[in-house]
Amino acid sequence: MIYLDNAATSFPNPESVIKAVADAMYTVGGNPGRSAHKLALAAAGEVYVTRERAAELFGARPENIVFTYNTTYAINNALKSSYIYGTHVLISDLEHNSVLRPTAAVTGNSFASYSMFDSALELKGEERTHAIISSIRSKMRPLTRTLICTARSNVTGTPMPIREIGRYCRENGLFFIVDGAQSAGYDDINIERDNIDVLCVPGHKGLYGPSGTGMMIFSTSAVLSERIGSFIEGGNGVSSLDVNMPEALPEKLESGTLGVPGIMGLGVALKYVSDLGINRIAEHDSSLIQKAYMSLCFNKKLEIYSYEPHSPILLFNVAGKDSEDTAAELDSRGICVRAGYHCAPLAHKRASTPVGGAVRISVGYTNTEDEIDEFIKAVYDITGK
Numbered sequence: 001m002i003y004l005d006n007a008a009t010s011f012p013n014p015e016s017v018i019k020a021v022a023d024a025m026y027t028v029g030g031n032p033g034r035s036a037h038k039l040a041l042a043a044a045g046e047v048y049v050t051r052e053r054a055a056e057l058f059g060a061r062p063e064n065i066v067f068t069y070n071t072t073y074a075i076n077n078a079l080k081s082s083y084i085y086g087t088h089v090l091i092s093d094l095e096h097n098s099v100l101r102p103t104a105a106v107t108g109n110s111f112a113s114y115s116m117f118d119s120a121l122e123l124k125g126e127e128r129t130h131a132i133i134s135s136i137r138s139k140m141r142p143l144t145r146t147l148i149c150t151a152r153s154n155v156t157g158t159p160m161p162i163r164e165i166g167r168y169c170r171e172n173g174l175f176f177i178v179d180g181a182q183s184a185g186y187d188d189i190n191i192e193r194d195n196i197d198v199l200c201v202p203g204h205k206g207l208y209g210p211s212g213t214g215m216m217i218f219s220t221s222a223v224l225s226e227r228i229g230s231f232i233e234g235g236n237g238v239s240s241l242d243v244n245m246p247e248a249l250p251e252k253l254e255s256g257t258l259g260v261p262g263i264m265g266l267g268v269a270l271k272y273v274s275d276l277g278i279n280r281i282a283e284h285d286s287s288l289i290q291k292a293y294m295s296l297c298f299n300k301k302l303e304i305y306s307y308e309p310h311s312p313i314l315l316f317n318v319a320g321k322d323s324e325d326t327a328a329e330l331d332s333r334g335i336c337v338r339a340g341y342h343c344a345p346l347a348h349k350r351a352s353t354p355v356g357g358a359v360r361i362s363v364g365y366t367n368t369e370d371e372i373d374e375f376i377k378a379v380y381d382i383t384g385k
Contacts, residue, residue: 002335002371007154007182007313007342007362009204009211013269020268021210024261031257043260050267051250054215057274058199059190064218066250067258071181072098074200074216077253078177079148080106081231082198082222087145089114090136090174092160094121094153094347099179103148115139121158121350129161133168146175151183155347155360156306157289157313159187166195175227181205185273186282186312197222203262206281206312208365209269213262216253223249232256281365285312288363288372295376301383305351305358313362315351318383323359326382330359333378337361 003011024046030039032047051062068074075098083089083106091103093116107114117139120131136147147169152159162178169176177198183189185206191199196219203213222228234255273281292314293307306315318326327339341348341357348357361375 002367002374004361004363004367004371004375005336005338006364006367007205007360008338010206010208010364010366012366013210013265014208014272016272017209017265017269021261021265024264028260028264030260032260034257046264046267047258047260050263050270053267053270053274054217057270058184058201058217059192060199060217061220064220064223064249066216066218066253067263068200068214068216069212069259070204070214071179071200071202074214075099075148075177075179076102077231078198078200078216079103079146081229081253082146082175082177082227084145084227086112086143088112088141088143090139090144090147090149091116092119092149093117093350094119094150094156094158094160094344095148096150096154096179096181096342096344096347098181098343099148099150100346112143115141116346119153119158119160119350121156129164132161133164136165136168140172144174146177148177148179150179150181151187151189152311153344153347154182154313155342155344155358156315156351157182157308157311157362158306159183159308159311162189162196163194169197170195170221175222175225182313185278186285188278191217191219195219197225197227203266203269206364207266207269207273209266210262212259213266218249228252230255276365282310282312284365285363285367286310288312288367288369289314289361291369291372292361292376296379299380299383299385301385302379303358305353312364313360315353315358315360317354317358318379321382322356324356326359329382330375330378333381335375335378 028043030043032044051065054065055062103114118135120128151162175197178196180199180201184201199217203209204211232255301319304316323339339359
């Protein structure tokens with residue numbers, strides 16, 4: 001089996017991560033923050049270690065790491081806990097439904113609305129960055145208060161100039177939420193340097209952690225802004241006699257029992273990524289995509305919609321063939337890819353894919369050149385060339 005669907009979920013997990021999850025269920029037990037016995041304190045200690053490792057990787061404070069189930073939950077929490085009724089939201093034209101749908105939900109029943117700025121896919125470098133900032137500026141309204149965008153598209157693999165967008169947001173008083181689903185563990189992101197208010201990331205993609213884990217990572221300025229309200233209320237072992245949620249993070253946004261085994265697995269996964277180094281991971285992944293592209297771009301029976309030389313993603317179709325059919329043929333050859341719209345119709349529209357979407361391959365650190373060679377051979381077999 002050749003697994004090329006890492007943009008959905010990385011596979012396989014490192015052995016150290018699998019062991020950490022098992023160890024949590026065998027030896028830690030306990031409910032962090034609830035009891036003072038040794039097992040509960042051990043669980044709390046392991047959870048804090050994960051906060052520390054996440055904080056180090058993303059340039060945050062440990063107390064500003066809030067655990068969630070996934071990126072989608074994190075984005076919903078970040079937006080809905082900070083949205084000011086009646087204000088205007090900006091998103092890009094590359095967004096996943098995890099951004100589009102909650103944005104539509106919070107603005108649809110108020111006097112506000114949302115607008116999309118241009119991702120300028122046809123441009124490169126500083127010219128593209130300038131075009132994006134110009135588009136954001138043109139979409140601004142007197143009541144614009146929030147900007148949400150992906151750090152890297154899950155469809156095209158295209159990165160956004162997050163640092164420059166963050167600078168614009170900070171200079172213009174916008175609350176900046178970043179969808180880091182495809183960037184965490186691959187791109188260098190530092191929330192303080194990049195002027196990000198909330199970074200939403202998954203544990204199960206580029207961080208190589210367990211499914212069902214994710215994080216909201218808050219900057220110091222976001223915490224001080226008083227824009228953060230609670231999204232889910234309940235018990236967490238803090239201020240139990242108070243009817244209101246505690247004001248301090250992370251407890252303000254962590255109600256109910258945490259998924260300790262997953263968080264412990266995520267902590268080990270963060271160490272795995274840090275030890276390898278994100279530059280090393282990115283170089284490995286992008287080299288495999290470059291190899292695939294350089295072999296496929298000469299095949300006249302293929303339509304390639306997106307190729308970024310520094311990306312773990314390649315998007316294509318076999319001419320005249322539905323993307324799902326191509327994926328099924330690859331699956332019959334033991335190659336796992338994803339076809340369709342990838343939960344991101346905006347990005348597909350921007351990339352001009354046909355009805356039915358396209359086939360996406362997305363590589364990870366465990367993929368090899370031999371596997372890419374097998375994939376290339378399979379594609380040529382399918383196209384009859």
